[in-house]
Amino acid sequence: xxxxxxxxxxxxxxxxxxxxxxxxxxxxxxxxxxxxxxxxxxxxxxxxxxxxxxxxxxxxxxxxxxxxxxxxxxxxxxxxxxxxxxxxxxxxxxxxxxxxxxxxxxxxxxxxxxxxxxxxxxxxxxxxxxxxxxxxxxxxxxxxxxxxxxxxxxxxxxxxxxxxxxxxxxxxxxxxxxxxxxxxxxxxxxxxxxxxxxxxxxxxxxxxxxxxxxxxxxxxxxxxxxxxxxxxxxxxxxxxxxxxxxxxxxxxxxxxxxxxxxxxxxxxxxxxxxxxxxxxxxxxxxxxxxxxxxxxxxxxxxxxxxxxxxxxxxxxxxxxxxxxxxxxxxxxxxxxxxxxxxxxxxxxxxxxxxxxxxxxxxxxxxxxxxxxxxxxxxxxxxxxxxxxxxxxxxxxxxxxxxxxxxxxxxxxxxxxxxxxxxxxxxxxxxxxxxxxxxxxxxxxxxxxxxxxxxxxxxxxxxxxxxxxxxxxxxxxxxxxxxxxxxxxxxxxxxxxxxxxxxxxxxxxxxxxxxxxxxxxxxxxxxxxxxxxxxxxxxxxxxxxxxxxxxxxxxxxxxxxxxxxxxxxxxxxxxxxxxxxxx
Amino acid sequence: xxxxxxxxxxxxxxxxxxxxxxxxxxxxxxxxxxxxxxxxxxxxxxxxxxxxxxxxxxxxxxxxxxxxxxxxxxxxxxxxxxxxxxxxxxxxxxxxxxxxxxxxxxxxxxxxxxxxxxxxxxxxxxxxxxxxxxxxxxxxxxxxxxxxxxxxxxxxxxxxxxxxxxxxxxxxxxxxxx
Numbered sequence: 001x002x003x004x005x006x007x008x009x010x011x012x013x014x015x016x017x018x019x020x021x022x023x024x025x026x027x028x029x030x031x032x033x034x035x036x037x038x039x040x041x042x043x044x045x046x047x048x049x050x051x052x053x054x055x056x057x058x059x060x061x062x063x064x065x066x067x068x069x070x071x072x073x074x075x076x077x078x079x080x081x082x083x084x085x086x087x088x089x090x091x092x093x094x095x096x097x098x099x100x101x102x103x104x105x106x107x108x109x110x111x112x113x114x115x116x117x118x119x120x121x122x123x124x125x126x127x128x129x130x131x132x133x134x135x136x137x138x139x140x141x142x143x144x145x146x147x148x149x150x151x152x153x154x155x156x157x158x159x160x161x162x163x164x165x166x167x168x169x170x171x172x173x174x175x176x177x178x179x180x181x182x183x184x185x186x187x188x189x190x191x192x193x194x195x196x197x198x199x200x201x202x203x204x205x206x207x208x209x210x211x212x213x214x215x216x217x218x219x220x221x222x223x224x225x226x227x228x229x230x231x232x233x234x235x236x237x238x239x240x241x242x243x244x245x246x247x248x249x250x251x252x253x254x255x256x257x258x259x260x261x262x263x264x265x266x267x268x269x270x271x272x273x274x275x276x277x278x279x280x281x282x283x284x285x286x287x288x289x290x291x292x293x294x295x296x297x298x299x300x301x302x303x304x305x306x307x308x309x310x311x312x313x314x315x316x317x318x319x320x321x322x323x324x325x326x327x328x329x330x331x332x333x334x335x336x337x338x339x340x341x342x343x344x345x346x347x348x349x350x351x352x353x354x355x356x357x358x359x360x361x362x363x364x365x366x367x368x369x370x371x372x373x374x375x376x377x378x379x380x381x382x383x384x385x386x387x388x389x390x391x392x393x394x395x396x397x398x399x400x401x402x403x404x405x406x407x408x409x410x411x412x413x414x415x416x417x418x419x420x421x422x423x424x425x426x427x428x429x430x431x432x433x434x435x436x437x438x439x440x441x442x443x444x445x446x447x448x449x450x451x452x453x454x455x456x457x458x459x460x461x462x463x464x465x466x467x468x469x470x471x472x473x474x475x476x477x478x479x480x481x482x483x484x485x486x487x488x489x490x491x492x493x494x495x496x497x498x499x500x501x502x503x504x505x506x507x508x509x510x511x512x513x514x515x516x517x518x519x520x521x522x523x524x525x526x527x528x529x530x531x532x533x534x535x536x537x538x539x540x541x542x543x544x545x546x547x548x549x550x551x552x553x554x555x556x557x558x559x560x561x562x563x564x565x566x567x568x569x570x571x572x573x574x575x576x577x578x579x580x581x582x
Numbered sequence: 583x584x585x586x587x588x589x590x591x592x593x594x595x596x597x598x599x600x601x602x603x604x605x606x607x608x609x610x611x612x613x614x615x616x617x618x619x620x621x622x623x624x625x626x627x628x629x630x631x632x633x634x635x636x637x638x639x640x641x642x643x644x645x646x647x648x649x650x651x652x653x654x655x656x657x658x659x660x661x662x663x664x665x666x667x668x669x670x671x672x673x674x675x676x677x678x679x680x681x682x683x684x685x686x687x688x689x690x691x692x693x694x695x696x697x698x699x700x701x702x703x704x705x706x707x708x709x710x711x712x713x714x715x716x717x718x719x720x721x722x723x724x725x726x727x728x729x730x731x732x733x734x735x736x737x738x739x740x741x742x743x744x745x746x747x748x749x750x751x752x753x754x755x756x757x758x759x760x
Contacts, residue, residue, distance in 0.1 A: 124607050128650050143751050177748035182653040306644035
């Protein structure tokens with residue numbers, strides 16, 4: 001374009017070139033110039049009811065597609081309201097770009113109306129951030145922001161733009177390249193290290209794959225499957241990676257860690273080669289680090305060099321993109337297998353492998369994760385089992401944070417990645433419903449369940465308006481136990497059952513609440529109502545609010561207490577020590 | 583144990599804050615920090631002395647490298663390098679001790695930059711350990727006030743700055759309609 005154009009229009013042009021099709025946001029004083037050019041533009045703007053939910057929605061969108069999610073807020077309180085969402089994206093490595101307005105450059109530092117030091121406040125909460133005070137920097141910055149957000153280890157990038165830049169006139173020059181001399185993205189992986197890894201895996205007696213969110217970010221689900229099958233090893237998949245390996249795959253054990261299964265945690269404790277792919281040895285998975293995989297040699301593949309050796313020093317570190325590294329590893333594994341000749345050593349190894357598989361299967365049978373039912377009340381596990389059944393591994397399930405999240409992760413199966421969307425690293429309550437909004441926009445073809453607790457639900461009630469406004473057929477399922485369940489569980493187990501401020505009283509009537517917003521809602525509390533109610537919700541062409549009253553004092557098991565090793569699980573409620581005399 | 587890190591970073595707004603913020607966020611204690619422009623006005627060199635144990639040292643360098651504005655992060659703790667610091671000492675001395683103080687200054691190769699009836703201001707540079715000794719000695723002669731600059735370091739072997747090449751942006755998908 002050789003004509004003079006405004007900064008706001010240039011911003012829009014850059015977003016269009018980046019392939020953005022929707023922005024979740026909330027307008028304000030300093031972003032008016034941008035909203036003016038956005039009016040009736042092909043890029044859709046989705047008005048949320050709180051900026052925090054704009055960030056969460058952008059994350060849901062990014063998680064569901066792999067594309068960069070975009071959110072927009074005004075200066076001051078608009079920008080500060082994005083903070084939780086940004087830190088959430090940083091912790092879970094989700095690519096989003098947040099565009100915020102800022103007061104006119106001349107006014108910066110004068111405590112102007114709705115001024116906040118957005119750049120300073122969001123610096124530790126983002127992968128990178130920018131403050132644009134000159135029109136000539138705008139286009140370059142936007143393209144840089146998208147590149148940084150999407151490349152390497154993905155993350156949130158914030159671009160703060162002053163009002164005068166949005167209003168200024170200039171000549172738009174399309175940006176052809178991004179200049180980041182200090183930003184190195186590692187993709188290939190060291191050939192020698194990959195060879196060492198293949199050798200180690202081949203010779204292992206008790207190998208185990210430990211895969212996570214990095215596999216989803218790399219879109220390397222198919223490659224992971226090949227690795228698991230070629231190496232013939234069992235696999236555990238973390239909370240952030242569920243679906244990376246289809247739940248029905250014979251090698252899939254389950255989620256490991258604090259609320260992972262018995263089999264997964266024992267497999268981790270007893271393996272001799274741990275193949276860590278796209279994971280960060282998070283404390284919820286490892287328990288006490290000194291006791292984590294104590295007998296294992298560790299192969300660690302990750303795109304972020306700082307994660308390697310952060311919590312556990314690996315024997316074979318590989319810095320690279322799983323999408324590039326796994327095919328090389330798989331080729332080497334196949335070569336090693338084809339070239340192998342039978343020797344007494346390889347025979348011993350084969351026997352050890354068979355014994356390992358037998359052991360893993362025994363562990364799975366000893367304490368399986370199972371759906372528990374009752375005749376008189378709805379067990380939370382039963383609820384998740386029914387959602388699993390109706391989903392058939394195909395539905396998108398977003399979750400809030402708490403006990404329901406753990407039961408959903410344990411009992412709902414996913415046949416592919418990008419179906420399970422939750423807040424793992426930060427554990428932000430209020431994530432479930434707005435992320436479902438983002439996910440439904442991203443995948444209009446999909447059935448979307450937002451599984452939330454009665455606590456988290458009440459943090460996002462305003463977005464029911466957005467759901468109706470935008471015609472999103474999201475099925476909201478509230479696992480209602482009347483408490484902040486997970487906090488209550490910890491108080492029961494570790495604070496002598498002193499239930500301080502965890503009872504959630506005054507929960508609204510779901511049918512009336514939904515009707516107030518103009519859609520269908522229902523409350524159930526009997527186990528025989530569960531399946532028909534879920535089916536009714538799915539049949540309903542629009543959104544649905546299903547409030548499911550479940551057992552009030554149920555605890556999530558297994559549980560690894562804080563500070564314990566993962567093989568020191570509590571498997572169930574304590575048995576009574578004394579039996580009353582008749 | 584003090585780790586001496588030398589960083590080359592882009593001279594962009596907020597770059598300094600990113601480095602100090604990251605160190606504080608990760609829980610590393612900053613002992614001293616100096617920063618100034620290099621021959622290239624677009625780049626600054628920063629020398630930081632951080633109090634971390636040997637195990638954490640590699641992590642610190644890796645975290646520094648993650649910062650987009652950081653072009654190079656070197657651990658100079660054990661590498662062949664020269665480490666220097668500047669100190670200014672203001673000393674109040676009684677009349678009798680004045681000559682002795684001047685003699686000590688001479689021994690340490692320090693310079694008197696101000697002299698008055700109250701005392702002196704003495705300046706010296708050297709490796710941080712020698713400076714510590716100098717300060718102790720001065721302290722024994724009278725009341726002192728000390729300003730240290732923080733350690734500066736330069737590696738003996740030049741390390742080539744590896745800069746990432748420009749990355750082409752995506753091809754235009756569709757022209758956006760106004």
